[in-house]
Every structure is written in C-alpha cells, then in structure tokens.
Amino acid sequence: MYEQSLEMIELELAILIRRSTSNTNNKKLWNLDRSAYLLLRRIATKGAVGVKVLAGEFQLDISTVSRQAAALEHKGYLYKIPDPLDGRAYSFQITELGLKELNEYKHARLERIAELLNDWPDDECKVFGQLLQKFNQSLLK
Amino acid sequence: MYEQSLEMIELELAILIRRSTSNTNNKKLWNLDRSAYLLLRRIATKGAVGVKVLAGEFQLDISTVSRQAAALEHKGYLYKIPDPLDGRAYSFQITELGLKELNEYKHARLERIAELLNDWPDDECKVFGQLLQKFNQSLLK
DNA sequence: AGTATATGATTGTATTATACAACTATTTTC
C-alpha cells in the first residue's frame, strides 16, 4: 500500500523531470527557468545579492551562477553594485527591464499551468501545491 | 484562493526542476534519469522497441534517443535486434546486465525518496503520487 | 607592518543532454 505510493511517486517524478527538460514541447516555458527565472525572481522579491549567496540558495556551483548573472546583466535585466565594504564583492540588482521581462514570463507560465489545471477542482490544486512545497523542502536536507 | 494555489504550483514546480537538475546534491540520483533510466525501464516493462517509438513516448528528438540507446548498448545494457520485416529498422532489448543495473538504480532511488518521505503520512503519499500522475498526464496534451 | 592565508568573483576547460540538419539505406507508392 505505502510501497505502491512510493513507487508511483518515484516514477512520476522521473517522468515530470523528463518532460520538463525536453525542449520539444514547452520550449521556453520550462527552460528559461532553470537558469534565469528563479534567479530574477529571487532578486526581485528578496533584493540584491551576490553570486555566492545565490549559488548557495540554488545549490549550484558559484561559477554557474556567475555566468548566469553575467548573461542577465548583458541582457540588461540585472546590474552590478560594488559592495562598499568589500572591494571583492558585488551584488546584483534587477532593472526595470528585468522586472518587466520577469513579469511577462511569469504571466506566461501561470497561463500555461492554469491551462493544464483547468479541469482540476480547487481543493486538488491546493493540495498539489502544498505537497509540492513540502516535498521541495524535504529536498533541501 | 484558486489563484494562490496556482501561483504556488507554478513556483514549486520551478523549484523542483531546479533542484532536480542541479548536479550538486543528488548527483547520480536524478541525472541518470533523464537519459537512461526511463529508457531502460520502458524496455524492461513493455518490451523491445525502436528509437522512433521511444522518441515519441519521451517527446525527445530521435537523434537524442538514438545516442542514448547507443550509449546503453555500448555499456552492455541493451542489444539491437534487426527487424525481420523492415531492413531499416531495429529494436532495442534489455540485457541481463541492463536489468540488473536498472533494478539497482531503481532501488537506490526508492530508498532515497522513501527517506525524503519518511515522516509523511500514508494518505499524503498516496495523494501526492496520484496528483503527480494526473499532472504528468495533462502535460502530454 | 608585512607576510601568509582565506575569500568573492571570474574565466578556462570539460562533460552531458539536447535539437536540427544532412545523410544512408531501405521501403512504399504510383
């Protein structure tokens, strides 16, 4: 009984990752994510930070985040602020353009997901969100 | 109310994909997946098929699957069977070694996930599995 | 104060997963 749920979760997680990382379908809806989306979102909601902190939060290598942030800076979505207390350090802040892009992208994602869930009852959506959150929290440990 | 659940699902899905595709933590537990695991699993449970069918099922490009299958063949996990009716076509079948590898890997995954869910009540596990499955099905459309 | 060590960030290099395009060898259609 429990074992059966476990197997189901195991399989469905594998499938979810598989479908979400194939470019074929979702193209720009699940792929910008992995790099830019959460980064922009993090900065937009919790303010400027340096790459070290970001890398810690995302559990990515610092070099990876450094490149991502540099790419976003290059696109004009982020700008660098030198740390006044530490000559080595910078933080990245989001620009107006970055905020605009972020909101458009988020909006597109919400629309797409709403479409997927359009025949789901409200309480299932609620539970699904909560369980995903709970699962993600467990992944941090 | 509904909007709030939607936003939560949207965010948590992004986080789940993010965490699952970083190499840092899970290393070999979420990364072999994307390529080999579901492929081996598919062949083990539903029998030999060619790359075209696999690519269709996984919504990947045929060339991608062709390389993945070739890699697994090279490792001795799969072997190629020429189609007796069509000189162009092959199907891949799993070897004893492939089956062994698949089971070990699956076992490791189940263990890891059981660990993550160890304090979840049975009914939450059950619902989580069902909703993941339902969501994945909606992704096919 | 001056050297050694630690730290924040970037850059070089390699790997993996992917897609698209070109190609080969067969098969199907007309």
Added chain:
DNA sequence: GAAAATAGTTGTATAATACAATCATATACT
C-alpha cells in the same frame, strides 16, 4: 522502376552544468 517516404545514424551547435585555476582584495598572525 523512379520518386517519395521512412528508420536510423552522424555532424554540428547550443545550453547548463561542474571543477580547477586565477585575480584581486580582506583578514589573520606574529
């Protein structure tokens, strides 16, 4: 039997990632 379609592979390019080396500045030690 020629033309078109199809199964699969291989060439080439891109994106996301990690690890190692490096640079510049800070901090710690004596």
